[in-house]
Amino acid sequence: MTVLDQSLMTHDIVTLDNVDVQRGDFVLCQGVNATLKAGDVCHLIGENGLGKTTLLSQIAGLLPIMVGRVIYHQKNVRPVYISHQLGISGNLTVAQNLHFLLSLYGVNADCDLVNFALEQVGLYGLNDVSSMQLSAGQMRRVGLARLFVMTPDHSPFWLLDEPLTALDVDMVACIENQISEFANMGGVVLMTSHQAINIKTRVLDLARFAL
Secondary structure (H helix, E strand, O other), X not given: OOOOOHHHOOOEEEEEEEEEEEEOOEEEEEEEEEEEEOOOEEEEEXXXXXXXXXXXXXXXXXXXXXXXXXXXXXXXXXXXXXXXXXXXXXXXXXXXXXXXXXXXXXXXXXXXXXXXXXXXXXXXXXXXXXXXHOOXXXXXXXXXXXXXXXXXXXXXXXXXXXXXXXXXXXXXXXXXHHHHHHHHOOOEEEEEOOOOOOOOXXXXXXXXXXX
């Protein structure tokens, strides 16, 4: 495992500055503040309906931030966002989907890299299979496969919405190990999960900001 340079431990990656979590005109939480530093694995918690997925979508730029702002402390940060809506096209093969997801972050994946990533999530040999033929769990694993080849150089910030859902015990451990490795390299992870996260270093509780 790569050891995080201690000089990076105080390096801020992203700040949420008085962000209102809202869907349209309906405000769920108000004035969310947090600064995430290199090496953080932050568990975003809160009751169902409090806006965890909404906040991740706002940070990812998929929903507007009407009040407050997200501040990145280095240039050209584009967070990796993995959500319930996986972004997997049924019109593409497994390998084509993974190539596309990685290309969004400048990763030009060759066959060996794709094979490696798919092997990590138990999909080795399914490169040319149409994604329409996959189960929901397999499609989720295609989305997660990119985490095994991406580093903080590609993107220092991962937003993961329930990444451990519908995974078996061994795969949960595998994903957690990869998240921990990414953090140890100086990345930051903000993630939701209805199950315990053994690797978290801090917690952001939306209940503190609920109206």
